[in-house]
Amino acid sequence: MRIVLDILRRAHTDAAPYRQRIPFETEDAGATVAAALTAINAGGIPDEQGNPVEPVRWECSCLQKKCGACAMVIGGRPRLACDARLTEFAKKGSVTVEPLRKFPVIADLTVDRTVLFENLRRMTVWLTQDAPADEQTADAAYDASRCLQCGCCLEVCPNFCAGGEFAGAAAMIPAARLVTELPAAAQKPLREAYSRRFYAGCGKSLACRDVCPAGIETERLLVNSNAAAIWKRLLRRRKK
Amino acid sequence: MHSIHIIGAGLAGLSAALTFAEAGVPCNLISAQPSERAQSVLAEGGINAALDTMGEHDTPAEHFADTVRGGCDLADENAVKHLTESAPEILRRLIALGVPFNMQGDVPVLRNFGGQKKKRTAYARSSTGKIIMNAMTDAVRRYESAGLVRRYAHHSCLSLLTERGCCKGVRVLDRYTGASADFYGTVLLCSGGLNGVFPEKTTGTTQNTGDLTAAAFAAGVQLGNPEMLQYHPTTVGISGKRCLVTEAARGEGGRLYILRGGEKWYFMEEKYPELGNLMPRDVVAREMYFVRQNPECGGQVYLDLTALPEETWRRKLSDLRKELTDYLALDPKADPIPVEEGIHYFMGGIDTDCAHRTNLAGLYAAGECCSQYHGANRLGGNSMLGALLGGKTAADSILAAEGIPETAEKPVWQPCSDPLAAEVPPAEAAQIRDILLGGLGIVRDAASLEGALRQLTEFAAVPHNLRTQNRILLGEAMLRGALARRESRGAHYRADYPARDDAAFRKTTVAVYDGSTVQITFRQLPEKGGA
Numbered sequence: 089m090r091i092v093l094d095i096l097r098r099a100h101t102d103a104a105p106y107r108q109r110i111p112f113e114t115e116d117a118g119a120t121v122a123a124a125l126t127a128i129n130a131g132g133i134p135d136e137q138g139n140p141v142e143p144v145r146w147e148c149s150c151l152q153k154k155c156g157a158c159a160m161v162i163g164g165r166p167r168l169a170c171d172a173r174l175t176e177f178a179k180k181g182s183v184t185v186e187p188l189r190k191f192p193v194i195a196d197l198t199v200d201r202t203v204l205f206e207n208l209r210r211m212t213v214w215l216t217q218d219a220p221a222d223e224q225t226a227d228a229a230y231d232a233s234r235c236l237q238c239g240c241c242l243e244v245c246p247n248f249c250a251g252g253e254f255a256g257a258a259a260m261i262p263a264a265r266l267v268t269e270l271p272a273a274a275q276k277p278l279r280e281a282y283s284r285r286f287y288a289g290c291g292k293s294l295a296c297r298d299v300c301p302a303g304i305e306t307e308r309l310l311v312n313s314n315a316a317a318i319w320k321r322l323l324r325r326r327k328k
Numbered sequence: 329m330h331s332i333h334i335i336g337a338g339l340a341g342l343s344a345a346l347t348f349a350e351a352g353v354p355c356n357l358i359s360a361q362p363s364e365r366a367q368s369v370l371a372e373g374g375i376n377a378a379l380d381t382m383g384e385h386d387t388p389a390e391h392f393a394d395t396v397r398g399g400c401d402l403a404d405e406n407a408v409k410h411l412t413e414s415a416p417e418i419l420r421r422l423i424a425l426g427v428p429f430n431m432q433g434d435v436p437v438l439r440n441f442g443g444q445k446k447k448r449t450a451y452a453r454s455s456t457g458k459i460i461m462n463a464m465t466d467a468v469r470r471y472e473s474a475g476l477v478r479r480y481a482h483h484s485c486l487s488l489l490t491e492r493g494c495c496k497g498v499r500v501l502d503r504y505t506g507a508s509a510d511f512y513g514t515v516l517l518c519s520g521g522l523n524g525v526f527p528e529k530t531t532g533t534t535q536n537t538g539d540l541t542a543a544a545f546a547a548g549v550q551l552g553n554p555e556m557l558q559y560h561p562t563t564v565g566i567s568g569k570r571c572l573v574t575e576a577a578r579g580e581g582g583r584l585y586i587l588r589g590g591e592k593w594y595f596m597e598e599k600y601p602e603l604g605n606l607m608p609r610d611v612v613a614r615e616m617y618f619v620r621q622n623p624e625c626g627g628q629v630y631l632d633l634t635a636l637p638e639e640t641w642r643r644k645l646s647d648l649r650k651e652l653t654d655y656l657a658l659d660p661k662a663d664p665i666p667v668e669e670g671i672h673y674f675m676g677g678i679d680t681d682c683a684h685r686t687n688l689a690g691l692y693a694a695g696e697c698c699s700q701y702h703g704a705n706r707l708g709g710n711s712m713l714g715a716l717l718g719g720k721t722a723a724d725s726i727l728a729a730e731g732i733p734e735t736a737e738k739p740v741w742q743p744c745s746d747p748l749a750a751e752v753p754p755a756e757a758a759q760i761r762d763i764l765l766g767g768l769g770i771v772r773d774a775a776s777l778e779g780a781l782r783q784l785t786e787f788a789a790v791p792h793n794l795r796t797q798n799r800i801l802l803g804e805a806m807l808r809g810a811l812a813r814r815e816s817r818g819a820h821y822r823a824d825y826p827a828r829d830d831a832a833f834r835k836t837t838v839a840v841y842d843g844s845t846v847q848i849t850f851r852q853l854p855e856k857g858g859a
Contacts, residue, residue, distance in 0.1 A: 116567065118566075118567060118655075118657075119567055120567045120568075122567065122568060123567040123568050126568055126754075129754065130754040130755060130758075131753075131754065131755065147361065147365075148534055149361055149365040149366075149367075149533040149534055149535045150365070150367070150369065150370055150533050151533070151534065151566075151567070151568045151569045152370070152566065152569065152571055152651070152655070153651075153654070154369050154370055154455075154458060155361075155364060155365040155366075155369055155370075155533070156364055156365065157361055157365045170567070170568070171654070194504045198504075200482075200504060201362075202481070205362060205479070205481070208469060209469060209472060209473045212473070213466055213469060214466045214467060214469045214470035214473075215425060215426055215466065215467065215470075216470075218424035218425075219423075219424060219425065219426030220434075221423050221431060221434040221435070222431075222434070223431040223432065223433060223434070225428070226428040226429070226430070226431055227428075229426065229428035230428045230452060230453065230459060233427075233428060233452075233458065233459045233462040233463065234455065234458060234459070234462075235462070236364060237362065237364045262462070262466065265426065265428075265462070265463075265466075266426070266466070269426045303650070
């Protein structure tokens, strides 16, 4: 099959963006955008006009949906390139591939997601004392531990902008593990940060719910965390 | 600025950073990508510790015996003793950090894993690595906020700064700006395995290039057992890589078979009645290789998980099922999985002693980049344990040897002119991979190894960039190590020397580059109770 990757490119942060259409041919019906980018960067594939293609800057690591490195906007939606089959996204033989829009572009499809990690520090997402081992909270803690910090949820969030006070689901989810596991008395700084940096800014659009590449049940964690952090209802006290 | 530099922010790097921070000592944590993207998040099945929560009277001594036997008596037994005796405390610490293992009340449930006679592997469904990494990342974040751990999370380490046999620091590239800077001080490499040497043919990440190990080797750092590559028995091909089907699938009852005369032949169960499908990985991978060559057999080995109960899928292997469904369009509850052996782990690597010191003063190594703990074959469940203990032990050694570091000068960033900044061109990476795989398969012999060496020498004769030259040297060390070890042991099986030869080869293969040639020698294992 032949599919054209229509890539929004930029040589560096301050350079003007431009589009480049690069045809990719493969026999693999399951080929992903990641596979296409890897093949393009191996060299030898000219663009549609026959011009040589400079390597496309993009980030990847695990290539199996477990690290979040390759998040980008594919066919208008935030997705992991390793999880985006070309056949799923192709329209009239072409797939648009663009960098995430909520973060500064470094080059091509590489964006600077430092703000994700700064927000986790601002939210004081860490334990302040040992967590009591508890079978009852393990399920929610497990789900909350699976966040990839890819940024897809922030891409679709109407309330998030990089540099703003609202930290979004990418901070709420990791925080959910701690508000689930810690006794209330140990949560004061986290609860305060949660209230200010998440609860106060979340418009409950739940746009994050449908885009999480890890399939985390955002809504369930949000409800639980609001109950624990804002209303101080601890999960382990709830009857099963 | 601080003067301890940890290279790599996976499990070993985080463990080291946490150790320094808890001692009140600042460090730099330098990694090409944030911890969330490290290869450690791919670990699936679990982590071993003789916690004895399953009523089987397990002990660290049995964990020790299984690990040494699984490694075919090639591991430093002092290091393994430290590993297995430390394991229960490491697990308790992870629980205290809030890792949501599968629990029964307030103790973790343990599962069977390969090469071990008792249930010893704690797990968080089938994403144990990701779940442990999340808790460790949270724990380190507290000290980032306090200024004790300073993250450089889009920074590659290009090379070591060496002077008269000592490591004086590292050269670091900012991948966003393209600038580089020299960081002077003590260096701890936690830079992972050599997956990049075999692009698309391993279960690892694209970020574990092995290029830093190659640069260190070119600078005179010794490698230990470079020929010891682990082929995991159950992997499947997906776009751009091999994807692991966790050993936990067999631990929970999965069975390997091949069709022989149209009938399912459960060859592992027939040949190894005690451990069956859960023999150590080297044995299973080799048996799969041999049954595939059998003219009576169908050529494809299957992993049959269809008899696993719903509860097991839901509570223990939920992520595996989703992965297989997503990538193979196959429901493992209904259909057997066609599996093949794939490169999964590098037992060999930078040669260190028990304290994780290398042969260069001021340079330490831990985690998969170093050759400690696993001998000729790693047991499933021991890699995360080795990374956690290795990082901590290396940090403790640095603190004991170097004391509290003095504040160093701030590094000066400047446009990078280091020739190592240029990557190995993908086409050349594929050529090197194919040459090496010609010699370093599951079954090896002198002819294939010498053939691969000849091809590598021819390939090296044309001009290459410096990073490619280093990778060629690293590949040569692997091939020469495999050629010199004229016996079969663990992951290293020589068709022309099928027997194990303890008298000549129960020794560490040591590879060193003297500036012109790659030399291979064999070193006696340390005395038990020695250093």
